[in-house]
Amino acid sequence: MSLSTLEKLTILTDAAKYDAACTSSGVDRPNVPGQLGNAVSYGLCHSFAADGRCISLLKVLFTNSCIYNCKYCVNRCSNDTPRAAFTPRELAELTIAFYRRNYIEGLFLSSGILRSPDYTCEQLIETLRLLRQEYHFGGYIHVKAIPGADSALITRLGLLADRMSVNIELPSESGLQKLAPNKTKSSILKPMGLISGRIAENKRDLALYKHAPAFAPAGQSTQMIIGATPDSDLQILRLTEGLYKKYKLKRVFFSAYVPVSDSALLPPMGTKPPLLREHRLYQADWLLRFYGFSASEILDDASPSFDPLLDPKCCWAIRHMELFPIDVNRAEYALLLRVPGIGVKSAKRIITARRESSLSFEGLKRLGVVLKRAQYFITCSGKMMPGLRVTQEGVFRALTEPSPRDPLDTGEQLSFFDTPPARLSWENTPTTSLLSDTVSKGGFSA
Ligand code: SF4
Numbered sequence: 001m002s003l004s005t006l007e008k009l010t011i012l013t014d015a016a017k018y019d020a021a022c023t024s025s026g027v028d029r030p031n032v033p034g035q036l037g038n039a040v041s042y043g044l045c046h047s048f049a050a051d052g053r054c055i056s057l058l059k060v061l062f063t064n065s066c067i068y069n070c071k072y073c074v075n076r077c078s079n080d081t082p083r084a085a086f087t088p089r090e091l092a093e094l095t096i097a098f099y100r101r102n103y104i105e106g107l108f109l110s111s112g113i114l115r116s117p118d119y120t121c122e123q124l125i126e127t128l129r130l131l132r133q134e135y136h137f138g139g140y141i142h143v144k145a146i147p148g149a150d151s152a153l154i155t156r157l158g159l160l161a162d163r164m165s166v167n168i169e170l171p172s173e174s175g176l177q178k179l180a181p182n183k184t185k186s187s188i189l190k191p192m193g194l195i196s197g198r199i200a201e202n203k204r205d206l207a208l209y210k211h212a213p214a215f216a217p218a219g220q221s222t223q224m225i226i227g228a229t230p231d232s233d234l235q236i237l238r239l240t241e242g243l244y245k246k247y248k249l250k251r252v253f254f255s256a257y258v259p260v261s262d263s264a265l266l267p268p269m270g271t272k273p274p275l276l277r278e279h280r281l282y283q284a285d286w287l288l289r290f291y292g293f294s295a296s297e298i299l300d301d302a303s304p305s306f307d308p309l310l311d312p313k314c315c316w317a318i319r320h321m322e323l324f325p326i327d328v329n330r331a332e333y334a335l336l337l338r339v340p341g342i343g344v345k346s347a348k349r350i351i352t353a354r355r356e357s358s359l360s361f362e363g364l365k366r367l368g369v370v371l372k373r374a375q376y377f378i379t380c381s382g383k384m385m386p387g388l389r390v391t392q393e394g395v396f397r398a399l400t401e402p403s404p405r406d407p408l409d410t411g412e413q414l415s416f417f418d419t420p421p422a423r424l425s426w427e428n429t430p431t432t433s434l435l436s437d438t439v440s441k442g443g444f445s446a
Contacts, residue, residue: 003084005094011084015064015075018258019110019144019167019223055140058098059108062086062123066112068182070169072228074260075112085114088123092130092137099139106140106162107131117148121157128160140218145195147187154191155215158198163218163250166192168243171236175229178265195220196247219250226281227274228257228266234295234304237284241295244288254281280306287313290344291337309400314340317377318399321392324377325384329358340399341374361385373399 003011063085064075074081086094091109098104109127114120124143131137143161145154158164166188170176173185195216202215222243224236240252256273259266284306287293291313298312299305307315317324317340326335328350336347346368353359353367358381365371375385376395384390 005090008084008086008090009060009094011082012061012064012086013059015081015112016059016061016108016110018074018255018260019059019108055105056103057106057108057140057142058095058104060086060091060110062091062109062111062120062127063114064112065114067115068113068180070180070183071261071263071266072170072179072225072257076261079261086127088126088130091127092135095131096135096137099137104139106142108142110144111146113146113148117146118150118153121146121149121153125153125156125160128157132160142218145191147183147191149191151191151194154194155198158195158216159213161216163221164195164216165221165223166195167223168192168239168252169223170225170229171231171239172229175231179228179263192220192222192243192247196249199248220247221249221251221253223253223255225257226254226278232304233277233281233284233306234299234301236281237288237295237299240281240285241288252285254278254285276308277306280308280312284312292334310396311340313338314373314399318392318396321390321395325379325390326377327379327382328364329354329381339374339377341370341372341377343368 061075063083064081065083065085066073066075066077069076069078073079095104095107109124111120111124114123124146128141128143131141140163141161142163142165143157145157145164145166147166154164168188169180169183176183176185176188198215199219202212202217205212206214224239226236236254243249243252256275256278257267258273259269259271262269284293284295284298287298288295293313293316298316306312310318317338323335323338326339328336333347333351336342336350337344342350346364349367350359350364350369353363359367360380361371361375364374364378364380371385375388376390376398
């Protein structure tokens with residue numbers, strides 16, 4: 001039975017929703033009579049351009065038919081699910097039609113393995129060729145490289161796309177052997193190495209010849225499934241660090257495993273995806289990329305898992321209280337970045353602002369420092385926050401306590417015409433008084 005384009009689109013956008021190399025809404029909510037709008041968990045995703053702009057992408061598979069049988073994947077050949085495949089022209093025309101209607105600004109294209117990796121790669125090349133050369137589409141394209149495809153085909157694909165990615169899939173080779181018997185570590189790392197080498201080469205070419213064709217100018221990323229295998233957070237973080245160093249990846253995406261198979265090798269159906277773990281990995285990933293941390297500083301063999309109560313930066317700081325407090329008026333940039341509550345932007349602002357005059361706690365707040373966390377780890381011109389005495393246990397308690405609930409937050413939606421109640425007095429209370437509250441609750445003596 002031949003499917004309509006809309007039926008294909010429904011199947012192939014739904015099948016693409018497990019790919020985490022960008023952010024989909026993840027929410028399904030039908031339209032209800034009397035209400036306005038609905039939400040669909042698939043179809044569109046968002047990505048960030050180099051200038052920080054958020055762009056919406058049509059996220060779709062070329063086909064969900066696959067000759068491979070990766071046990072964690074809804075598209076595996078042994079799964080009884082409706083199958084569909086676009087033709088290159090169908091998909092190119094659909095992309096252009098959506099673009100013209102202003103629904104999307106680009107395309108995120110992945111695929112199951114149809115017939116062979118080379119054949120699938122050729123289909124993706126043809127789709128991108130039509131888009132770029134026939135329809136002159138200048139929008140953003142992120143395409144998945146097909147592991148096992150010929151190097152020359154991967155190179156052709158990279159010359160048509162903005163970003164490429166090869167999914168590393170699982171954190172360990174043993175996991176790959178058990179759950180993805182058709183894939184090998186080398187079939188994944190080889191295209192990753194090839195893309196990384198071509199990107200570096202292309203940068204050199206572009207420096208010499210301004211009009212040299214660009215190869216994946218937005219770089220390369222990958223995705224790893226979390227929670228399908230027993231690998232520890234430490235193993236995952238070490239691998240992530242290695243991938244950044246060796247392949248100069250732009251991003252490693254983590255995807256909490258959503259059970260889609262009753263294989264005894266996987267967590268049983270109904271197991272909740274490990275979302276907090278995924279969140280902690282993203283926090284740690286941020287520390288690796290922007291804060292100068294190494295994986296071994298964040299986790300080690302003695303504590304190979306993230307703390308569910310504390311983010312990795314706070315955890316590290318509490319374990320290294322001997323390094324604190326540091327003085328914000330003298331500490332070097334790298335050390336400022338280690339303070340919980342001081343981010344990259346606020347650290348840069350501190351460096352600039354302190355050239356003019358000494359910084360106070362009030363001034364730090366204006367620079368964007370989150371004093372609620374930072375106060376335990378810093379001094380301003382040698383002085384701690386007034387009334388604060390710090391112990392390791394007390395800081396742990398203060399940082400893990402839930403924030404006091406906003407008394408205005410009654411859980412009720414205000415009407416557009418309601419007058420909001422006057423702010424309660426504690427909101428205008430000087431920070432120092434609030435701190436004494438926190439300190440006494442957190443076990444500090446003022
Ligand atoms: S190759 Fe890709 S699409 Fe095919 S079963 Fe494995 S993960 Fe799924």
